[in-house]
Amino acid sequence: MLSGALIDGVYRVLTWVIAVMLPPMAIFFPMFALLEDFGYLPRIAFNLDALFRRACACGKQSLTMCMGFGCNAVGVTGCRIIDSPRERLIAMITNAFVPCNGRFPALIAIITMFFANGGGALSKITAALILFSVILLGVILTLLVSKLLSETCLRGIPSSFVLELPPYRVPRIGQVIFDSVRDRIVFVLGRAASVAAPAGLVIWVLANVFVGDKSLIMHITDFLDPFARQFGLDGVILTAFILGFPANEIVLPLILMGYMATGAIAEPGSLAAVREVFTENGWGLRTAVCTLLFTLVHWPCSTTVLTIKKESGSLLWTAVSVLVPAACGLILCFAAAHLMSALGIT
Numbered sequence: 562m563l564s565g566a567l568i569d570g571v572y573r574v575l576t577w578v579i580a581v582m583l584p585p586m587a588i589f590f591p592m593f594a595l596l597e598d599f600g601y602l603p604r605i606a607f608n609l610d611a612l613f614r615r616a617c618a619c620g621k622q623s624l625t626m627c628m629g630f631g632c633n634a635v636g637v638t639g640c641r642i643i644d645s646p647r648e649r650l651i652a653m654i655t656n657a658f659v660p661c662n663g664r665f666p667a668l669i670a671i672i673t674m675f676f677a678n679g680g681g682a683l684s685k686i687t688a689a690l691i692l693f694s695v696i697l698l699g700v701i702l703t704l705l706v707s708k709l710l711s712e713t714c715l716r717g718i719p720s721s722f723v724l725e726l727p728p729y730r731v732p733r734i735g736q737v738i739f740d741s742v743r744d745r746i747v748f749v750l751g752r753a754a755s756v757a758a759p760a761g762l763v764i765w766v767l768a769n770v771f772v773g774d775k776s777l778i779m780h781i782t783d784f785l786d787p788f789a790r791q792f793g794l795d796g797v798i799l800t801a802f803i804l805g806f807p808a809n810e811i812v813l814p815l816i817l818m819g820y821m822a823t824g825a826i827a828e829p830g831s832l833a834a835v836r837e838v839f840t841e842n843g844w845g846l847r848t849a850v851c852t853l854l855f856t857l858v859h860w861p862c863s864t865t866v867l868t869i870k871k872e873s874g875s876l877l878w879t880a881v882s883v884l885v886p887a888a889c890g891l892i893l894c895f896a897a898a899h900l901m902s903a904l905g906i907t
Contacts, residue, residue, distance in 0.1 A: 569825035570765025571758050574811060577826060578757040579750065581810040582632075585662035586746050589631040594741040598732035607726065614719045616704045617711030619648040626652075626703055629659040632749045633865040637872055645720040650878055651707050653869050657861040657886045658703040660696065663809035667856050668695060670813060670829070674836040675849035695857055702858060702889060714881075752864040753808055760807035760863075764815070767804070768824045778804075782819060792891055793851030793898030795843065802855065807863045812856070845907045851894040858890035 596602055602624055610620025621643045629636030636656040643649040660668060669692065677688035711717065767778040775783075778800065786796030797819035805812035817827035817835065820842045829835050839848075860883045861869070870879045901907075 565769065565825070566762055566765050571761040573826055574761030574764060574808075575754060575757045577814060578753055578808040578810045581666055582663060582753060582808070583746075583750065585665065586631055586749065587742075589662065590635070590745045591738045591741045593628065593631065594737045594745075595732045595734065598730070598737045600727045600729045603726055612704070613707070616708040617717065617719050618651050618704075618707045619643050619645060619720060622648065622652040622655075622707070625656060626659055626700070629656045629661060631662060632745075633657050633659075633661045633861055634749055634752065634868040635745050637865060637868045638748075640872065645717075647715050647717045648720060650873065651710050651715055653873060654710060654878070654882045654885055655703045655706050657865060657882070658706065658858060658889075659699045660857055661809065661862075663862065664856055666810070667813045668692060668853065670832060670835065671849055671853050671856070674832050674839070675844075675846060678832075678836070695853065699857055706885065706889065710885075749864065752867065756807040756863045756867075757811075760804070760811075764804055764811075765825060768818065776822075776824075778819065779822075791898070792855070792894035793847050793901070794855065794894065795848070797842070798848075798852055798855075802859055805862075806860065809856075809862050847898060847901045847906055850901065851898050854893045854897055855890050858886055858893060860884075860887040860890075 606620045606624050609623040613620050613622050625636045625639040628639045633656050637653050640649045640652045643652055672688050672691050676691050677684040768776055770777050782796035782800045785799045789796050789799040798816055801812050801815035804815055811826060813829060814826040817829060820838055821827055869882045
């Protein structure tokens with residue numbers, strides 16, 4: 562029992578999170594920092610200021626949004642560059658609308674399995690276009706929700722944006738990479754590990770403690786199943802997203818664990834094998850679309866929530882930052898599920 566809790570629970574979840582999170586972060590953040598040292602990022606903020614002003618936000622939010630593609634927690638920390646407290650809160654609340662590197666593997670896997678599984682160049686182009694469309698949807702939602710917040714609970718006029726553009730310069734490659742690893746990658750990994758380890762223990766307990774003839778996690782999935790089906794999901798998928806709150810990287814393995822009743826997070830293996838497991842458990846095009854949308858837009862992970870609490874200093878705005886993307890995700894899934902049902906798509 563102790564071996565299962567520590568190895569199948571704590572160790573497996575912790576190593577899975579680090580293994581999925583570290584490679585893209587180790588590429589994204591140093592490259593992002595090199596662009597910053599090169600003098601290119603301020604020009605992006607300046608050029609996009611007019612677009613974000615239409616949403617009553619600040620052009621600097623475009624930079625924090627881009628940081629969110631690496632990690633939403635780092636994107637929230639980057640909101641410090643925004644001078645206006647109102648616009649800073651808007652950027653924090655909406656940062657979760659762009660997919661971080663923890664959500665990209667699930668997005669790519671679902672798209673490959675259900676929308677571009679034919680193989681060949683055409684399937685790769687189709688997958689790339691769908692993924693681009695999903696990312697574009699996240700950016701559009703960021704602007705729309707920023708506008709909505711600006712006209713409701715965070716009313717205000719966008720602040721003037723005065724920026725002295727720095728000259729282009731040759732980046733200090735060694736120093737930039739070192740600072741990026743120290744200030745961003747190590748920071749995110751430390752916070753993720755601090756929540757992934759206890760989460761692994763909780764997941765193992767829920768999957769291996771039985772009440773009657775069912776594990777605790779099966780009781781939870783059965784309870785959530787009627788509610789989840791209203792949004793094109795099922796109880797296993799919704800439970801995986803809830804238990805994946807510490808780290809988005811473990812959502813897909815948790816879904817497999819729920820379907821296969823393995824008692825520990827399952828190794829996905831080949832996409833063909835994963836697709837077979839999913840289809841055997843009722844997945845069709847509608848479930849794939851709704852899961853894709855909910856993967857894009859749902860509550861931020863625990864690391865991001867802790868960062869929002871630290872940066873905002875407010876439990877109220879931290880709660881808003883969780884509820885707003887969760888509500889938007891459920892609304893999107895509800896609309897997509899019922900529209901596809903009306904069209905006869907299963």
